[in-house]
Amino acid sequence: MTQADDLRFKEPEPRIHPTAELKSCRLGRYVVIGERAILREVSVGNFSYFERHGEAIYTTIGKFCSIAANTRINALEHPIERITSHKVSYRPNEYFRYLGVDGAFRQRRRQKSVTIGHDVWVGHGAVILPGVAIGNGAVVGANAVVTRDVAPYEIVAGVPSKRLRLRFPEKISARIEALAWWDWPLDRLVDAIPDMQSMTIEAFLDRWERRAD
DSSP, X not given: OOGGGOTTOOOOSOEXXXXXXXXXXXXXXXXXXXXXXXXXXXXXXXXXXXXXTOEEEEXXXXXXXXEOTTOEESOOOOOTTSSOOSGGGTXXXXXXXXXXXXXXXXXXXXXXXXXXXXXXXXXXXXXEOTTOEEOTTOEEOTTOEXXXXXXXXXXXXXXXXXXXXXXXXXXXXHHHHHHOGGGSOHHHHXXXXXXHHHXXXXXXXXXXXXXXX
16 A cells, blocks of 8 residues: 555645745645744644744754744844844845845845754744754743753743753653654554554654664
């Protein structure tokens, strides 16, 4: 039986709400983009989703990420070193003829991209500033403002965000990283879901590490 014949699997095409706005984006399988989300030059990995009113630009997002409503990833930067921080200096085309977008400033923004790993949860209303990297399994609390990198499996919250704790002891986190369940084929993943629901993290790792051998 091929994967296409297996009735357990739904169609993998991304689902994009008709009010969402996407430009130059790459979407993986089973991705969902919610109502009035705005994405510009964003790569979204398999199974990741944006809830309503989420925004992102110049960002790479891994697999199985949960992006809550009203989030802002790679929040807009303004050139405060110039005489004006207003967009009239870098997008004058919105006001005047014969003056184009400031290509150097756009490239400066692109170079401060945001990277989000696999299985990351970004809470409601969180803001992630330019150039930040967030590790696998991390959690960003609601309304947090993330100004620095977030380690794998770290939980951060606040303005500016600070570490609250780690999701798991470091040895457990290392075992999860090694297992890399987010890269499993669909038939393996669907078989593992009942264990994800019912087993402790240690028991799950013990069972599925053996199956990987």
